[in-house]
Amino acid sequence: MVNYDVPFVPNEPDNLHCLQAAYMSIAKYFDPSFNIPMDEWSKLTGFEKGMGTWANAGLVWFKEHGYDVHHLELFDFEAFTVRPKEYMIEMFGQEAGDWGYKHTNVPAEIERMKKAITADVFVRRNPTMKDMKKFINDGYLVRLTLNANVLNGRKGYVGHAVAVIGYNDGFVTLHDPGLPAIPNRQVTFEKLEAAWGDQGRELDAIRRV
DSSP, rough: EEEEOOOOOOOOOOOOHHHHHHHHHHHHHTTTOOOHHHHHHHHHTTTTTTOOOOOOHHHHHHHHHHEEEEESSSHHHHHHHHHHHHHHHHOHHHHHHHHHHSSSSHHHHHHHHHHHTTTTOOOOSSSHHHHHHHHHHHHHEEEEEEHHHHHHSSOOEEEEEEEEEEEOOOOEEEEEOOOOEEEEEEHHHHHHHHHTTTSSOEEEEEEEE
């Protein structure tokens, strides 16, 4: 059983800042003096209204500020930088690939990806529950992208970011930024697996050096 006492940061009222909230919880745990306001933090981590927020800017920020960072995902970021639209369609299919491409600031994201590639944070493979547990055991906090609808017992897909702050034999403990915001949310491994496995799997492991 491992559970860390991590400050909780909820999503903003617009329900568009779950990634920023999860990253801020992690930053506040490792650095109690962290005091960047959400509007500035949103810019630093790549938030743009009407666009999806990728992890790249946040990962680079953590790496540049003294953190050990690992991003596990099967997505080939180098291929995306060369032929973004075609690669997204290959990975996700025509409909989802087109949607993702249209909701991405591609030139900005390519520059962020290049920085993240240079920072050596990417591990190109699907993450597993075993990976998640090992990172938590080793003192990292973990950020996952999940299907919020599966997590909450609904149909369809809504992308959502949570911070994993611990686990025991039966449950994983999440800081779920919401909305609704649920700190220290207890989720079974089976439900987490279903919500995580419903799309391209992605895991960030972050620890202050």
